[in-house]
Amino acid sequence: MLETVAFYALAATAVGAALLMISRRNAVYSAVFLVICLCAVAGLYVMLNAQFLAAVQVIVYAGAIMVLFLFVIMLLRADSPAEGLETLSFQRIFGFVFTVILLFQVGAFMKTAAPGAPAGGMSQEALAASNTEMVGELLFTRYLYTFELVSILLLGAIVGAVVLAKRKL
Amino acid sequence: MDLRVDNHFLTVLVFSPLIGVAFILFINGRREDLIRNVAFITSLGNLALSLAMLRFFRLDTPLMQFEVAVPWIRQFGISYHMGVDGVSLLLVFLTSLLTAIGILSSWRYITKRVKEYMIMMLLLETGMLGVFVSLDLFLFYLFWEAMLVPMYFLIGAWGGERRIYAAIKFFLYTMTGSVLMLVGIVVMYFIHLDQFGRASFDLYDFHRLSIPYRTEMWLFAAFAVAFAIKVPLFPFHTWLPDAHVEAPTAGSVILAGVLLKMGTYGFLRFAIPLFPTAAHAFAPLVCTLAVVSIIYGALVAMVQPDVKKLVAYSSVSHLGFVMLGLFAFNLQGIEGGIIQMINHGLSTGALFLIVGMLYERRHTRLIADFGGLAKPMPAFFVCFLIVTLSSIGLPGLNGFVGEFLILLGSFRANLYYTIPAAAGVILAAVYMLWMFQRVMYGRADRPENRALKDLSVREYAVLIPIIVLIFWIGVYSKPFLRTMDFTVRHLIIEVERKRGGPPPAMEAPAPVELAPSGGE
Amino acid sequence: MNAVGLNSYLFLAFVLFLVGVMGVLTRRNALIIFMSVELMLNAVNLTLVAFARFLHSLDGQIFVFFVMTVAAAEVAVGLAIIIGIYRRSETVNVDEINLMKW
């Protein structure tokens, strides 16, 4: 019961924040609503026994990344509501229509679909008990390769970001 | 197939122009006369090889000669397989001859970018020769397409006003047809793979296929469209006038003299023997189109104001005869068709040379700009007259032999096509003579026409070999017909055998023997 | 087992995803578009975690971890690009960035 209530509360928060995010004219507000949305999703992660991810979500995503966003928004003075509606009206109408079509095309399946057979072979309880530990272990054993790969990816991102953003080469 | 390497004579023949190309590449582009000489000597060398081939060609066998077969791309069973038989022999010779003549005729006509021009001419020669000797469909297609490129350059870079339009139209139109043929070739490849478990693009292997009826029809259609565009058969002909008009003289000569023959050659070498049933099924359509080409080409040629365009449409008409002959499926028809290919190459080639000579002198090709040229240019008059008459099909000149045999063959196959086709003979006289009259006869009203120079030594050299052949074939065609006799007989027998029809009616009608008591 | 079924999570994630899509399609501020993309990724993450939960598998969570990392990397590069654009043309409106077309 509590879980259901929590789910709907978080879900409503997430969707509401998301809708507000995309509809605010001021980019700063959007960023703030996105943070709220991300936190709500983090709450859902907890409910799904993904405590580690929930933590990462709040710290890295909502914390670091969104701060970076806000920083850039301020830097570029993009918070001023410069957007006009009319120039993009057809784009907006179609954007809305297409999204709704997608909702009806696929939404129904989302409510009826069932996952495949359990593949992990681990009980929920075990997973819940030491989520962080297990994720960590997997990352450094089975997924060591990808972990290292991501480091190169990040290196590339850093190099790229530096090259692109540096004032003078 | 068992791979025999008889000799590499054909390799040398086909690729010898590339030697010239290699030399020319290293000559400074400003030394134009040297380039011309090298190109001409190369083409003469090639012509000498062709003559040697004629000399050593054996007349007593239908089989391929000078055959060379080397595995090339084993994964697809593609082999470097070439050979010459009676069908292709004369065409190879014609190619060598017309290229040499074309190069000679370009001596003063081409003054810009001589180096590139000569390279293209020689590349074109290799491409054309390759088409006529390839016995592997991959190899054939390779030459068939590759040859478009130098021709495209010749039209596009050295042509007239609308050269780019013409060049692109030529390229795209012909390519549209040939890509469909490529799909057809691939389909055959897989049929062969399934039936024999072995990859091959070899013509010999494809002859052994048994193809389901529907497939055969489709395959024939794919091949036929490619070839019909090249021929060009009505209604696929509209690229031809444009290409001819815009091309430089030598380009037109080769276009008319050789390239169009690739279409008819393709029918004879591939489309008919590979798909005999379909070929017979399609024969009414093809013959109808051929007859329409004959009449239509002639009628439209009649009213052209531009000499080159007129000759171009006349090609449509003449090639219609060839097609009619080939689709008679009998000895006279096919032999007439082949001879007519040669004839058309000679006479139309010569006509384009003549138009080129006029253009060099007057920088116009409009009939209305000429008139009264007979007086200042008597020798030119004679040559032009002979060539015109050859094109009309005057007996005693080459054109007649081909047309007569075609009509004879076609008459035996289906006389309904023969009657309108024979009527085309009348129209040929109308449009050619009318043109001839307007150009050569009358009073030279324009002063520039009055001052024209007669043929130069080089121009004699260009025209005389053709005229000699025009007379030779016209007066004594037997040696030419003999080169193809065995091959064509064999081909007809094979076609009939594959169709499973009655044994070939090669000997009907039997000649009447003189009754012993009668007449004397 | 669970009071809230998998489908609820899936549907929620899908809705969030579509909100992100709608954001991309309807906004012209590059930064907001970019945030909408982050929202889409987030929705995917939720889907993955939900599946992981119901499949009794941690792979999904691991995947989410990598998605987050990649998202961070993309943000880094993306913001650098946006800054570069802004420096040159003083705008972050994507419909004004159309030098190249047709």
Add this chain to the structure above:
Amino acid sequence: MDSPVSPKDLALIFPQISIAVLAIVILLVDFLFGKREKGATALFAFAAAAVTGWFAAGLWDLNGAAFGGLIVVDNFSIFLCMVFLAGCGLTIMLSPRYLDLENAHTGEYYVLLLIAALGMMVMASAGNLLTVFLGIETLSIALYALAGINRGRAASGEAALKYLLLGAFASGFLLYGIALVYGATGTFDLAGVAGALARGAGAGPLLTVGVVLLIVGMGFKASVAPFHFWAPDVYQGAPTPATAFMATGAKAAAFAVFFRVFLTALPALRADWAPVVWTIAVVTMCVANLTALWQDNVKRMLAYSSVAHAGYLLIAVLAGVEWGGPSLLFYLASYTLMNIGAFGVVAAMAGKGRLNETLDGFRGMGYRSPFTAALMTWFMLSLAGIPPTAGFVAKLYVFAAGVRADLVPLVIIAVLNAVVSVYYYLRVVVTMYMREPETEAESAAGAGGGFTGALALTVCAAGVLALGLFPGPLLKIVQAALLAAF
């Protein structure tokens, strides 16, 4: 628990390690060279690509999976690695002069190229949807940066932004697709997915939607319609050598993934995805070829052309493993050579402060710089599929594969499209040989490319010729690669 890394695993990813480490080394070494000496960095980068290629070649016929199936190193992937690295090396050779002229020569450029190559290699050998994703992202992030690296030009930044926004958008869909496939089959492992599907598990509308979204995600990278819109803009805006790499390597990697995912993991669903891919192929070919007819900017035209080629390549994917696989590999190899060559010529057209990418700049080039023009002609012919070029054999092979798979209508559409494409390829040739320059600037539009550039172009041209006339050895290799891999 055992050590997570076995020596064999390390051996199999040694080329990846090599290129990653060398990239870092170059990043550091780059500091040694001054602003005008970045050519030395290029040399190092070329060496890095070459060495890695040598390592990769050493893995031929090893055919194994590493890291629990995250990575599958088989001949298929090794062949593609060689193609990527060749493309990378050629791109590096084309770059110095262009970047110097554009004042955008930095060492980071080469590092990013190498990282992009790493991403491609990961994609080619990905055995798991996670590696697929990470490979794509590694590649993409490097390419986003490469597209925008020419900061002197607005177009470069615009290209980067467009690429990034759409790329991220597409990643979202790809991820959603991966998530749905995971949900339906319970695994990210390609073989696992195939196994689950073979057991009859998971099939359902969610999985189908997931497959569609996978097509979307990978189709974006492969630039197939209607997900190709980024390609012309990005190709045009990015520095030309980088474009060359994008158009060849990235596309090849995308098709490698496409092929592997759909033919290893999802063959069971072929009946579902084949019609969709069929349609996409037709739309891609037609849209790209028809739009390309109008392009006056050669680079942009080549971009549309590369989209069109993606359409042809889809035929290979549809044709299946036996014929489609080798034809795909052959096509990608030939395509890499001829397209890098073509973009290389465009790069070579650049002069100080002028890119000369439009057709006007090519006027009369056939006589101004005959060698480059001849090479360009050669590449155009190859792209158009005229024998005796590699492009012809490649097209023939792919179309043959299509015929084999009973896709004759599709093949006919494709060959007709190829005819249409001839028009715009020949337009370049027409301009070079048949039109005279009209302005001073046009007649001055140079074509050099520097020594390395010319060398790279020559290598490409020679390769195109060699593959066109004697494709046998390479055919043997690609057929062997597929036999061992699938």
Add this chain to the structure above:
Amino acid sequence: MIDYAWLTPLIPLAGTVINGIFGRRLPKFVAGPLACLTVLCSFALSLMVFLELNAMDEGRRLAVRSVFTWIESGTIKVDFAVLIDPLSAVMLLIVTGVGFLIHVYSLGYMGHDEGYTRYFSYLNLFMFSMLLLVSAGSFLLMFVGWELVGLCSYLLIGFWYEKKSAADAGKKAFVVNRVGDFGFLLGMLALFGVFGTLDFEKVFAAVRHDSLVSPWFADHAVPVHEALAVATPLLGLPLITVICLSLFLGATGKSAQIPLYVWLPDAMEGPTPVSALIHAATMVTAGVYMVARCGALFTASPDAMLVVAYVGALTAIFAASIGLAQNDIKRVLAYSTVSQLGYMFLACGVGAFAAGIFHLATHAFFKALLFMCAGSVMHAMSGELDMKKMGALAKTMKITAVTMWVGALTIAGIPPLSGFFSKDEILWSAYSAHLNGSETGKILYALGAAAAVMTAFYMFRLIFLTFHGKSRAAPGVHPHESPPSMTVPLVVLAALSVVAGCVGVPELLGRFPLSRWFFDFLAPVTGGGHGSAPAAHAGSGAEGAVMLVSVCAAAAGILAAYWVYNARPALHDRIRERLGPVHRLVFNKYYVDEIYTFLIVEPGKWLSSRLLWRVFDAGVIDGVVNGAGYLAQGAGAVLRRFQTGVVLNYALFFVLGIIVMLYLIL
């Protein structure tokens, strides 16, 4: 000598080659005589051949000599072979004989022309072609000569090519001939289809012996008469009729019969010796020769024979009527030629092939004579052709006047000149022929007799207008007699015209050595000497009556002409006014040229130029081709608009793509 008969055509060819190649470097006094010499050699050779043949047994006068194989393809084998039999021997003699005289005449006539050597090379080429035509051993080789004489005709009519009318006339001649050749070609194809050979003696022998043949439409051997009786599809006529009519179409073209006669009057644009040689004496008779040569075939088809006879008779009277009103001296002669050729066909049509050939021979003499006289007149009048501007020339041109009188009397049919005998033979054959009932013969006879009156009238109209009455010459024209090289041939031909009749005298007028020689000699070829056969059953009374009528007709014509044009010069203007429209109709040659132009030439041009070329070819066919290109470009133009440059639009298409894909797959 028969073994060398094949040289007969080739000797003049050598002349052509020498004059053609070295012509401009040869002096005139070499080129012309050289040409004459070659013809003289041929004549000598022909004479020897003729004598040798004549010396043989009557039944064995046939020799085929093959020189080399020209075409060989499967069953068709055509040799370059000559056939020497009485018919070809006679023809060879006529052609070389008259040809030689005209060559000599040309030496003078063309003496001052700048195209002197060109003229003689053409003329020699003509001799070659004509000799080839008459000596050919097969249909195909005959066709070669047939076409080549057409070519020479084209070249010689257009000899003065700077005159547009000359060039046009040349082309017209060639094209109209081609229409006829089309028929010849079809007939030949059908013959090959039936007989499997084109050699004359094999075909005719098969017909004669009714051998077994395997025609193309039957799958087994059948006798010739069955094969030839097969009804042809579409037409329903027996095959033999179709073949004969096809061949006859060829003959009407070459021999200027209805409906293809229109080229001959225009052909007078050529030099007068050419008109004499080609368009009077030799080439135009090729059709008659061909029909006579194929007598065996034609006799097998009564319907075809009837057509031949009617066409001949109608042409005879039709052309003669046009000749009544022409003022151009050469055109009068041209229509006269057409008319006389009609007589010859009439003879062939009624089966009297030998009579046709006989008339051919005499006609060759007198018509060549008339033309050359006309040429002499023109020579004297500085090229003037209009008879209205002549008159009283008899005073200054004695020889010409006398010889022309002889020619006119001959053609009018005044005994005992040769024309009387040959024409009478034809008229009598027609009168006595049994074709489709005897009335037909009588009708044909009536037509012929009427034409005879007209002939006499227009010939003497010409004579009186030209040589008598007052001179109406333009000032500055000083008529003078021609040089001997021209007058000597006139005299020779006049003599021949006078005496030639004695080898074909009707038995009614007595028998003497050689009196029926011509018919007897030709009998093996033309079949049983038709010329004399009717006499046996029609009775000599009727024959005498026919003869008398002929003479009266000729006399009436001459007197009428005298009355109108000499005795009462003012009368003819009144007659012309009285006749009004009829005169205009006749004067304008029944507007046949205009009708042809209106019905065939103009629609053809319009069809080709406007409809086929500009609308259909450029518009429809090329429109489709270019349209495909434009369509592609247009589609491209639309599609590229989707590439707006705005990334958001791209995302929109992206999503749209997904929606469509989902729609497809779900």
